[in-house]
Amino acid sequence: MDPAYIRNFSIIAHIDHGKSTLADRLLEYTGALSQREMKEQVLDSMDLERERGITIKAHAVRLEYHADDGNLYQLNLIDTPGHVDFTYEVSRSLQACEGALLVVDASQGVEAQTLANTYLAIHHNLELIPVINKIDLPSAEPERIKEQIENIIGLDASEAVLASAKSGIGIHEICEAVVKRVPHAKGDPDKPLRALIFDSWFDPYRGVIILTRILDGKVRKGQKIRLWTTETTYEVDGLGFQSPKPVPCDELSAGEVGFLFANIKTVSDAKIGDTIYEAARPITEPLPGFEEMKPMVFAGLYPIESHEHGLLRDALEKLRLNDSAFNFEPENSVALGFGFRCGFLGLLHLEIVQERLEREFQIDLITTAPGVRYLITLGNGDVLEVDNPTKWPNPSEIIKIEEPIIDATVITREEYLGEILKLLEEKRGDQKKFEHIGGGRVMLVYEMPLNEVVLDFYDRLKSASRGYASLDYHLSGHRVSPMVKMDVLVAGDPVDALSIIVHKDFAYERGKGLIERLRKLIPRQQFEVALQAAIGAKIIARESIAALRKNVIAKCYGGDISRKRKLLEKQKEGKRRMKRVGRVEIPQEAFLSVLKVSQGSSED
Numbered sequence: 001m002d003p004a005y006i007r008n009f010s011i012i013a014h015i016d017h018g019k020s021t022l023a024d025r026l027l028e029y030t031g032a033l034s035q036r037e038m039k040e041q042v043l044d045s046m047d048l049e050r051e052r053g054i055t056i057k058a059h060a061v062r063l064e065y066h067a068d069d070g071n072l073y074q075l076n077l078i079d080t081p082g083h084v085d086f087t088y089e090v091s092r093s094l095q096a097c098e099g100a101l102l103v104v105d106a107s108q109g110v111e112a113q114t115l116a117n118t119y120l121a122i123h124h125n126l127e128l129i130p131v132i133n134k135i136d137l138p139s140a141e142p143e144r145i146k147e148q149i150e151n152i153i154g155l156d157a158s159e160a161v162l163a164s165a166k167s168g169i170g171i172h173e174i175c176e177a178v179v180k181r182v183p184h185a186k187g188d189p190d191k192p193l194r195a196l197i198f199d200s201w202f203d204p205y206r207g208v209i210i211l212t213r214i215l216d217g218k219v220r221k222g223q224k225i226r227l228w229t230t231e232t233t234y235e236v237d238g239l240g241f242q243s244p245k246p247v248p249c250d251e252l253s254a255g256e257v258g259f260l261f262a263n264i265k266t267v268s269d270a271k272i273g274d275t276i277y278e279a280a281r282p283i284t285e286p287l288p289g290f291e292e293m294k295p296m297v298f299a300g301l302y303p304i305e306s307h308e309h310g311l312l313r314d315a316l317e318k319l320r321l322n323d324s325a326f327n328f329e330p331e332n333s334v335a336l337g338f339g340f341r342c343g344f345l346g347l348l349h350l351e352i353v354q355e356r357l358e359r360e361f362q363i364d365l366i367t368t369a370p371g372v373r374y375l376i377t378l379g380n381g382d383v384l385e386v387d388n389p390t391k392w393p394n395p396s397e398i399i400k401i402e403e404p405i406i407d408a409t410v411i412t413r414e415e416y417l418g419e420i421l422k423l424l425e426e427k428r429g430d431q432k433k434f435e436h437i438g439g440g441r442v443m444l445v446y447e448m449p450l451n452e453v454v455l456d457f458y459d460r461l462k463s464a465s466r467g468y469a470s471l472d473y474h475l476s477g478h479r480v481s482p483m484v485k486m487d488v489l490v491a492g493d494p495v496d497a498l499s500i501i502v503h504k505d506f507a508y509e510r511g512k513g514l515i516e517r518l519r520k521l522i523p524r525q526q527f528e529v530a531l532q533a534a535i536g537a538k539i540i541a542r543e544s545i546a547a548l549r550k551n552v553i554a555k556c557y558g559g560d561i562s563r564k565r566k567l568l569e570k571q572k573e574g575k576r577r578m579k580r581v582g583r584v585e586i587p588q589e590a591f592l593s594v595l596k597v598s599q600g601s602s603e604d
C-alpha cells in the first residue's frame with residue numbers, strides 16, 4: 001500500500017487505564033472483529049496475561065479504516081507490554097510507530113508508568129494524541145486531567161479526545177485523530193530492504209515468528225534475508241499480518257507492519273531491535289537503538305524433589321526458546337542440591353517464569369531470594385560480575401564493590417508522603433526531585449540501589465500508600481557501596497541458599513529481622529535448633545527454636561485410626577513443601593523470607 005495511507009501507532013497507558021479495552025473497541029469499530037468474537041480481550045493472548053490483567057507480549061494488528069475524507073487507511077495498532085520490566089521491548093515497539101495514543105484514566109490521572117512511556121515516545125519523536133478515558137465514570141474529571149497532562153508532560157491537551165472505551169464514546173474521534181494527526185509512514189519500497197524486529201516468539205510448527213516494521217524496501221516469500229547482529233541468512237518461508245487472526249500475504253513493503261517466519265530455531269537468533277536486510281542487497285548501517293536484553297535480577301530455582309532436576313532443565317530450555325531475556329545456568333547448593341541460577345529482567349518476569357514452571361510443567365520449586373549483579377574489583381586488578389552470594393569473593397581480596405543504581409519515579413497523594421519518604425530513606429534513596437503536580441499529588445524522583453527494589457520495596461510502597469502510589473524505574477548506573485555477605489546458620493550449619501548481600505550499615509537490622517522470621521517459619525524439631533546470622537566469623541543475630549515435646553502420633557495414642565491417618569497425611573502434605581537441610585526440615589517460605597526482613601514487615 002502507498003505509505004501515505006498507512007498509520008502506525010501504539011497505545012501508551014498506565015496499567016488499568018484501559019489500553020486493552022480501547023484496543024478491542026478499535027478492532028470492533030473498524031470491523032476487524034465481530035461483537036461475538038469480542039467476548040474476550042484478544043490482544044492479551046497468554047492465559048497468564050489475562051489472569052494477571054497485564055500485557056506481556058507486544059502484538060501488531062492491522063485495521064482497515066474508511067475515514068471521513070473518503071479514503072481507506074491501513075492502521076497498524078502496535079500493542080506494547082505494560083510493565084517496567086519490559087521497557088526495552090516497549091521502546092522497540094514505539095520505534096515501529098509514528099504516533100501514539102496517550103490514554104489517561106479520567107479519574108486517576110497521570111501515573112508513573114504513563115510518564116515513563118510518554119518520555120520514551122517523545123524520545124522516538126512520536127506524535128502523541130491524549131485520550132482521556134473512562135469519562136463515563138461519575139468520578140471523571142476530564143478538565144483537571146487535561147491540566148495535568150499540560151503541566152506534567154508539557155503536551156497540548158486542548159484537543160484531547162474524551163472517550164469511554166467501555167461504552168464506546170469517542171472511538172470515531174480517535175480513529176479520525178490517528179488519520180489526521182499521526183504522520184504517515186515514510187520509506188521507499190524500491191530501496192534495499194531495512195526492517196526492524198520489534199517482537200518475536202517461538203511457534204512449534206513454524207519456528208520463530210518475527211513481528212517487523214518495514215522501513216525501506218520489500219520482503220517476499222522465498223527471499224534470502226540476513227540479520228545484522230547474528231550475521232545469519234535465512235529464506236523467508238511465509239509472511240502476513242494479524243487482523244487480528246493471522247492473514248498470509250505475498251509481500252510486506254515500506255511502511256507496513258507484519259510477521260514473517262524463516263525457519264529460525266530460537267528467539268535469541270532473532271533479537272528484538274535487530275535489523276533485517278536482503279542478503280543480495282546489503283546495507284551499510286543497521287537501525288539505531290539495538291541492545292542485548294540483559295537480566296538485572298537473579299535467583300536460584302531448585303526442584304523440591306531432587307529427581308525432578310532433569311524435568312526442570314527441559315522446562316527451562318523450553319521457556320528460553322521463547323524468551324531471549326531469560327537465561328539460566330546449572331548451580332549447585334549444599335543446602336538445596338542441584339538447581340539453576342536464573343537471570344530475569346525484573347521481579348515480575350521472575351514471577352511469570354516461576355508460575356509457568358509450576359503451572360505448565362507441574363514442577364514444585366524453591367526459589368531463593370532474588371538479588372542483583374555486583375561489580376567487584378579485586379586486589380589483583382580483576383573485575384568480577386557476581387550475582388550469586390555463594391560466589392562472593394573473600395572480603396580480604398576485595399578492593400571495591402559497585403552496585404546497580406536506578407532512578408525511581410513515584411507518584412502519590414500528599415497524605416501518604418510522610419510514610420513514603422520514610423520508606424525511600426530506609427531504602428537508601430537520594431532525592432533528586434520533589435514536585436507538586438496538582439490535585440493533591442506529588443511526583444518524587446529518587447536515585448536508589450536496585451537491590452533495595454528487589455527486596456520488598458514494591459509491596460511496602462503499596463501498603464504505605466494504601467495502593468495510591470505508582471512506581472517506575474530505570475537503571476542509571478553503578479555506585480560504590482560497602483556491601484557484605486550475610487550467612488545464615490541453621491543448627492550450626494551454614495545454609496548457602498539463605499545467604500544474602502546487604503549494605504554494611506543495615507546488616508545488623510536485616511540479620512535480626514531475618515532470624516526472627518525464620519524462627520516463626522521453621523517448625524519445631526525433635527531437638528533445639530539454633531538460628532544465627534553471621535558476617536564472616538562474626539555472629540550478628542541469634543535465636544533458637546525450642547525442641548518438640550511430643551510427636552504427633554503419640555498425641556492420638558488410643559484414638560481412632562482415621563484421625564491418626566489424617567494427621568500423617570497432613571504431615572506428608574507439609575513435607576512436600578519442605579527441604580531437609582542437614583538435620584533440619586526447612587519450609588519453602590523460609591527461602592523467600594529473606595525478602596521481607598526490613599523494618600515494619602517483620603511483624604506478621
Ligand SMILES: Nc1nc2c(ncn2[C@@H]2O[C@H](COP(=O)(O)OP(=O)(O)OP(=O)(O)O)[C@@H](O)[C@H]2O)c(=O)[nH]1
Nearest residue numbers: 016017018019020021053054055082134164165166
Ligand atoms: N468505566 C470504565 N471502565 C473502563 C473503561 N475502559 C476500561 N475500563 C475498565 O478498566 C479496567 C482496566 O482496563 P484494561 O483495558 O484491562 O486496562 P489496561 O490498561 O489494558 O491494563 P493492562 O493490560 O494491565 O495494561 C477494566 O476493568 C476495564 O473494564 C471505560 O471507558 N470506562
